[in-house]
Amino acid sequence: xxxxxxxxxxxxxxxxxxxxxxxxxxxxxxxxxxxxxxxxxxxxxxxxxxxxxxxxxxxxxxxxxxxxxxxxxxxxxxxxxxxxxxxxxxxxxxxxxxxxxxxxxxxxxxxxxxxxxxxxxxxxxxxxxxxxxxxxxxxxxxxxxxxxxxxxxxxxxxxxxxxxxxxxxxxxxxxxxxxxxxxxxxxxxxxxxxxxxxxxxxxxxxxxxxxxxxxxxxxxxxxxxxxxxxxxxxxxxxxxxxxxxxxxxxxxxxxxxxxxxxxxxxxxx
Amino acid sequence: xxxxxxxxxxxxxxxxxxxxxxxxxxxxxxxxxxxxxxxxxxxxxxxxxxxxxxxxxxxxxxxxxxxxxxxxxxxxxxxxxxxxxxxxxxxxxxxxxxxxxxxxxxxxxxxxxxxxxxxxxxxxxxxxxxxxxxxxxxxxxxxxxxxxxxxxxxxxxxxxxxxxxxxxxxxxxxxxxxxxxxxxxxxxxxxxxxxxxxxxxxxxxxxxxxxxxxxxxxxxxxxxxxxxxxxxxxxxxxxxxxxxxxxxxxxxxxxxxxxxxxxxxxxxxxxxxxxxxxxxxxxxxxxxxxxxxxxxxxxxxxxxxxxxxxxxxxxxxxxxxxxxxxxxxxxxxxxxxxxxxxxxxxxxxxxxxxxxxxxxx
Numbered sequence: 001x002x003x004x005x006x007x008x009x010x011x012x013x014x015x016x017x018x019x020x021x022x023x024x025x026x027x028x029x030x031x032x033x034x035x036x037x038x039x040x041x042x043x044x045x046x047x048x049x050x051x052x053x054x055x056x057x058x059x060x061x062x063x064x065x066x067x068x069x070x071x072x073x074x075x076x077x078x079x080x081x082x083x084x085x086x087x088x089x090x091x092x093x094x095x096x097x098x099x100x101x102x103x104x105x106x107x108x109x110x111x112x113x114x115x116x117x118x119x120x121x122x123x124x125x126x127x128x129x130x131x132x133x134x135x136x137x138x139x140x141x142x143x144x145x146x147x148x149x150x151x152x153x154x155x156x157x158x159x160x161x162x163x164x165x166x167x168x169x170x171x172x173x174x175x176x177x178x179x180x181x182x183x184x185x186x187x188x189x190x191x192x193x194x195x196x197x198x199x200x201x202x203x204x205x206x207x208x209x210x211x212x213x214x215x216x217x218x219x220x221x222x223x224x225x226x227x228x229x230x231x232x233x234x235x236x237x238x239x240x241x242x243x244x245x246x247x248x249x250x251x252x253x254x255x256x257x258x259x260x261x262x263x264x265x266x267x268x269x
Numbered sequence: 270x271x272x273x274x275x276x277x278x279x280x281x282x283x284x285x286x287x288x289x290x291x292x293x294x295x296x297x298x299x300x301x302x303x304x305x306x307x308x309x310x311x312x313x314x315x316x317x318x319x320x321x322x323x324x325x326x327x328x329x330x331x332x333x334x335x336x337x338x339x340x341x342x343x344x345x346x347x348x349x350x351x352x353x354x355x356x357x358x359x360x361x362x363x364x365x366x367x368x369x370x371x372x373x374x375x376x377x378x379x380x381x382x383x384x385x386x387x388x389x390x391x392x393x394x395x396x397x398x399x400x401x402x403x404x405x406x407x408x409x410x411x412x413x414x415x416x417x418x419x420x421x422x423x424x425x426x427x428x429x430x431x432x433x434x435x436x437x438x439x440x441x442x443x444x445x446x447x448x449x450x451x452x453x454x455x456x457x458x459x460x461x462x463x464x465x466x467x468x469x470x471x472x473x474x475x476x477x478x479x480x481x482x483x484x485x486x487x488x489x490x491x492x493x494x495x496x497x498x499x500x501x502x503x504x505x506x507x508x509x510x511x512x513x514x515x516x517x518x519x520x521x522x523x524x525x526x527x528x529x530x531x532x533x534x535x536x537x538x539x540x541x542x543x544x545x546x547x548x549x550x551x552x553x554x555x556x557x558x559x560x561x562x563x564x565x566x567x568x569x570x571x572x573x574x575x576x577x578x579x580x581x582x583x584x585x586x587x588x589x590x591x592x593x594x595x596x597x598x599x600x601x602x603x604x605x606x607x608x609x610x611x612x613x614x615x616x617x618x619x620x621x622x623x624x625x626x627x628x629x630x
Contacts, residue, residue, distance in 0.1 A: 075518070102520040114515045116508040123504055133520045135529050141501040187519070 024086055028053045028191055028221050029074065034083035036069055036245075043069040044080065045245035051191070056217035058232045059225045060256075061242035062266055067225045068111075070242070071193050075108050076101040088190060099133070107189035111196045113176035117169030121160055121179055124168050125151050128183035151186065158182040158212065174205035181212065191221045198231050210234045241266060282578045286491055290484045293320060298477050317476045321548045323588055324483035328490050328541035330568045330584035331577060332534040335494050337566065338574030339503065340530045341510030343428070345562050346435030347538055349442050350410035352556035354539030356446075357409055359459035359552040360393060361402030362470075366463050379461070380454045390452045399466060406543040407536050414535030418528035425524075427513070436559050443557035458553025465547055476548070483544045487581075490537045494577050497533065506530055567606060571613040573620020582622055 024030050027050040036044040044066045051057055061067050072078035073085065076098040085093040093101060102108075115124050129147060132138070143151070155161045158178040163171055168179060177197055184192050194213065198206045206228070213235060216222055226232050232239060232253065239256050241248045243266070249259045256262050279287070297320060300312035329351050336342040368375040372382040377389060395401040417438060421431055449455035468475050497503055509516045509523050517523050546552045555561075564587075572583020587609065594602045617623055 098517055099520040099522060102518055108518060110515075114512050116511050116515070118507055118511055119504055126501065127504055127508055127516075127521075128519055133522065135502065135522075135525050138502040138505055138526075139497065139500050183519070 023084075024090060026053060027051060028088055029223075030084075030086040031070075031073070032084040034070075034073055034080045034085065036066075036073060036078060036080045042245050044073065047083070047242075047246055049240065049247060051221060051223060054218050054221055056213065056222045056235060056237045057224070058235055058237070058239045059223060059242060060227070060229070060232060060239060060266070061248070064244075065242040066245040067242055068195070069245075071108060071195060071225065074101075074193065075106060102187070103133070105188075105190035106193065107184035107187045107191070108193040109177075109180045109184055109195055109197065111199065113173065113180050115168040115176050115179050115183070117167065119168055120165050121168055121171065122151065122155070122164040124179055125154055125182055125186050128186040130186065130188045154182045154185045157185065157215075159208070174201045174209075177201065177205075177209065178212065181216075185216070189220060191223065192216065194222065194224045196226055196228075197224065198226065198228055206231055207234075282576070283491075283495065286578050286581070287488060290488045294481045294484045297480050301473055301477055314473050314476050317473070317480050318548050319592065321476070321480040321483045322545060323585055324480065324487045325541045325545040325548070326568070326588055327581040327584040328483075328487045328544075329538050329565060330572065330580040331487075331490055331494055332537035332541065333565050333569050334574055334577055334580035335498070335537070336530055336534045337569060338576070338580065339498055339510065340506045340527060341513075342527060342531065343432045343566070344435045344531075344534075345432045345559065345566060346437075346439035347534070347565055348559075348562035349439035349557055350414060350535040350538035351542035351545070352439075352442070352446075352552065352554075353410045353413065354406045354542030355546040355552040355556060356453060356459070356542075357396075357402055357405040357539070358543035358546045359462075360396040360405075360453075361399060362462040362465060362547060363459050364393075364397040365465065366461065369463055370461070378454070378459075380449075380457065381452070384449055386452075393452065403543070406539050410535040410539030410542075411532050414532045415528060418531040419524075422524035422527040422531075436562070439557050439562050440559050443554050443559070446554035446557060454553070456554065458551060458555075459546075460551040460553075462547065462550055470547055470550065479544070479548050483548070486540055486544055490540070491577060491581070493533075494537075497530075498577065502526070564606070567610045569620075571609055571617075571620060573617070573622035576620075576622055576626075579620045579622035583620060586621060 023032070029049070029051040031047055031049040034044050034047040035042065047066065047070065049070070059067055059070070069078060073080050074093065076093065076096060079094065087093050087101075087104065087106065091104060096104065116127065119127070126143065129143075129151065131141065131147070152161070155164055158181060160171070160175060160179060160182065163175065168176065171179065181192075181194070181197070184194075197213070198209050201209065210231060213222055213224060217237070224232075224235065237252070238250065239253050240250045241256055241259075241262050248265065249256045249262050297312060297317050300310055301314060301317050304311045329347065332350070333344060333347050336344055336347075363378045366378070370379040370382075372379055374382045377386060381389070396405070421434060426434065445451055446453050446458075447456055453459065462470055464470055465475075468478075498506070505516065505521055505526055508519075509521070509526055513523055542552075542556070568583040568587045569580040570583070571587060572581065573579030587606070590605060590609070591602060594605050613620065619626075
């Protein structure tokens with residue numbers, strides 16, 4: 001299939017595993033010609049994007065560039081008007097519901113930390129654990145040895161071992177953000193979508209978060225949407241700049257920062 | 270003491286609840302049946318029946334707390350499930366009257382003879398059988414809750430909209446049961462019951478048995494609710510209450526959890542209604558009144574939601590006050606109830622039991 005193939009045609013072959021595998025070519029997320037309009041406003045305009053397996057990708061862009069809408073499309077919250085979205089080994093994301101996508105291995109961390117405030121830190125992780133989501137199995141569920149070991153190792157990774165029994169509503173803002181990342185890890189996702197992880201964090205917490213995300217890349221594919229340029233620079237792998245629902249530029253931080261179009265729309269000079 | 274290890278494994282609120290239920294059951298049996306009537310320690314049969322009613326109300330409060338306190342579903346129509354359970358029991362009690370009715374018709378209940386009906390409607394078939402009637406006590410409220418919940422939660426009806434349609438549900442049932450053509454005794458409902466399982470409902474012994482049965486059912490319902498809320502299911506339900514979308518993103522089918530919590534709650538309410546009817550001796554459409562269902566929520570709010578025992582305490586507290594005030598100052602009762610609700614909401618956000626328990630940090 002040629003890259004110029006129209007979206008409609010590639011959509012038709014989405015169910016064909018071999019054909020879509022060709023399109024993916026090792027990418028874990030493949031978006032092609034995604035268009036989303038809200039009341040005539042085009043939040044995403046023929047967006048094409050590919051994320052490679054195991055990479056740490058930063059997505060930046062001014063307000064209204066379509067960053068959140070893109071996340072919504074990938075997680076199934078928003079259905080696009082047209083386009084193709086493939087995941088992993090050619091799964092068509094648009095044929096799946098939100099919970100199905102979550103279970104297939106795409107985890108999302110929201111901009112505002114939304115942990116379950118009235119449950120303990122450890123209980124928050126337990127609920128996020130990759131396990132049967134059915135009503136009956138949860139009624140009689142007990143954690144196995146491996147499961148509780150996994151939970152403890154995640155607690156260690158996010159640095160909340162000491163706070164495990166605390167009510168999640170009572171921990172600090174930064175700790176809530178880490179707890180959320182821990183909840184993503186409990187799902188053993190293939191892809192982590194992380195929305196503004198350092199908003200409202202102290203300098204130290206920001207540094208700690210950068211370390212955490214960097215250490216997660218490789219085993220996982222990490223996609224970070226962020227405003228804080230300093231933070232993006234400290235992660236600095238590949239950066240994608242979105243503008244008006246399209247990819248404006250893509251490359252390493254220095255490359256994008258020196259792109260005159262990026263300077264114009266993003267930095268406003 | 271037999272098996273002290275079992276008792277020591279119970280948490281404090283559980284010990285208090287089970288202990289209180291056992292003490293009330295024992296006291297009622299002893300003071301009503303053994304202590305002679307003239308004695309100052311004698312408990313009147315009126316009090317026994319009153320306690321039995323309270324036990325049913327506490328169970329009903331428990332069912333509301335399960336869906337409201339834990340799952341965040343503010344139901345304003347839970348009286349409907351209570352009433353349906355009550356009607357199922359009432360229908361069995363009507364069939365037990367046999368030819369002892371005013372008209373002495375062995376085939377038809379009095380009100381049907383009065384309406385000049387010739388034969389028993391099909392939906393009354395089987396109610397002569399006690400096991401069948403008991404099954405209906407569970408099946409009818411459970412099925413209604415399932416169908417209602419399925420449509421409401423699948424369409425993601427939430428918050429105040431859900432509360433309004435639960436009100437509409439109980440109001441629709443109220444209007445339906447008022448109609449004579451429905452075949453449930455219309456305005457007058459079902460009454461004039463004689464006996465249950467061959468025992469007269471009027472004897473002191475039977476009153477105590479009904480009270481003890483209600484307390485057992487209350488204890489059982491409490492144990493079930495405790496087990497459910499402490500399971501991972503219970504944690505998922507709390508997660509849904511606090512952040513529904515987040516739970517959905519974690520992969521939980523929110524509507525499934527809600528609907529099953531709702532069904533379990535309706536089953537408990539139905540059993541409470543079934544135990545209530547033989548003790549008060551009547552079931553009529555008034556039980557479906559929207560105001561009744563709102564009152565339930567007030568009990569739970571005053572007692573303290575999300576704790577189970579708080580809901581039970583609230584039901585007792587409000588109903589004791591109701592019994593007192595409707596006797597002492599009949600006109601003031603609704604003002605007292607309203608005042609309790611407002612003061613409770615303002616000053617006791619975690620209810621009366623919140624005063625005695627420390628918040629977990």
